[in-house]
Amino acid sequence: MNLDINGRTALVTGGSKGLGYASAEALVREGAKVAIAARTEETLTKAAKIIDAVPIVANLSDRTGVLACIDKTRETIGNPDILVINTGGPAPATFAQTTPDGWREATDQLFHFTIEMLNAFLEPMKEKGWGRIVVITSFAAQEPVANLLYSNALRAGIHGLVNSVATEVAGHGVTINAVMPGFIMTDRMTGLGLDLDNVAQSIPAKRMGQPSELGDLVAFLCSERATYITGQAIACDGGLLQGI
Ligand SMILES: NC(=O)c1ccc[n+]([C@@H]2O[C@H](COP(=O)([O-])OP(=O)(O)OC[C@H]3O[C@@H](n4cnc5c(N)ncnc54)[C@H](OP(=O)(O)O)[C@@H]3O)[C@@H](O)[C@H]2O)c1
Numbered sequence: 001m002n003l004d005i006n007g008r009t010a011l012v013t014g015g016s017k018g019l020g021y022a023s024a025e026a027l028v029r030e031g032a033k034v035a036i037a038a039r040t041e042e043t044l045t046k047a048a049k050i051i052d053a054v055p056i057v058a059n060l061s062d063r064t065g066v067l068a069c070i071d072k073t074r075e076t077i078g079n080p081d082i083l084v085i086n087t088g089g090p091a092p093a094t095f096a097q098t099t100p101d102g103w104r105e106a107t108d109q110l111f112h113f114t115i116e117m118l119n120a121f122l123e124p125m126k127e128k129g130w131g132r133i134v135v136i137t138s139f140a141a142q143e144p145v146a147n148l149l150y151s152n153a154l155r156a157g158i159h160g161l162v163n164s165v166a167t168e169v170a171g172h173g174v175t176i177n178a179v180m181p182g183f184i185m186t187d188r189m190t191g192l193g194l195d196l197d198n199v200a201q202s203i204p205a206k207r208m209g210q211p212s213e214l215g216d217l218v219a220f221l222c223s224e225r226a227t228y229i230t231g232q233a234i235a236c237d238g239g240l241l242q243g244i
Pocket of ligand 1: 061090137184186
């Protein structure tokens with residue numbers, strides 16, 4: 001299938017590793033000119049070199065970093081046709097372990113960051129009459145995970161945002177969808193201290209996912225082939241989420 005995004009420009013945040021990197025790799029393979037943003041310069045530069053992307057060093061957990069990333073994106077690739085909003089996951093916590101500062105940090109990291117990205121790039125997409133936005137969230141938005149309180153709460157809110165924005169921009173050739181990873185083998189997943197063999201057995205597919213499986217879904221949603229799909233939260237989880 002020709003995804004027909006050759007020559008489109010794309011920004012993938014959190015793009016030096018894991019799911020962001022896999023999404024960027026899939027977009028580059030389809031001919032898009034891609035910028036990737038992350039904090040650690042060495043990892044980012046290496047990743048950018050491998051897939052031939054533009055590296056943008058930025059800490060997306062604070063507003064100054066987000067605004068710097070937006071400026072740098074405009075300088076290097078212009079306002080992107082495609083935006084993949086992704087960053088690191090918030091710290092694990094039960095509700096009893098959450099704190100007001102923790103909620104503020106997690107909200108900045110996931111929610112306010114998403115809003116800043118939309119503020120910057122949605123209007124130019126509408127003016128152009130073409131745009132694709134994918135927000136990488138989590139299956140936790142629909143099936144809360146014990147010990148991931150910040151993620152459970154904030155991702156569900158982001159889905160509300162995605163649905164609402166989709167309605168407003170659907171008539172302008174712009175789509176926006178959320179993609180919900182299940183358990184996919186990345187540094188984030190190995191760092192959570194889970195028993196991954198047990199986890200794999202709990203998934204109907206009986207295995208963890210590979211980042212490229214999610215990257216391919218993201219590239220499809222960002223393509224010319226996905227014009228009529230918007231406002232959705234689509235799981236890539238080997239059958240984990242059921243009954244929704
Ligand atoms: N893997 C899964 O199965 C899974 C499941 C559910 C949800 N998710 C969610 O999906 C997202 C991506 O997960 P992943 O597994 O790909 O994680 P990962 O392997 O840890 O990669 C995270 C990427 O984001 C960058 N990043 C992290 N914090 C950042 C910040 N403050 N500013 C800029 N860049 C930042 C990292 O680079 P630097 O550290 O160098 O900045 C890296 O490029 C996370 O929000 C995670 O919670 C993942």
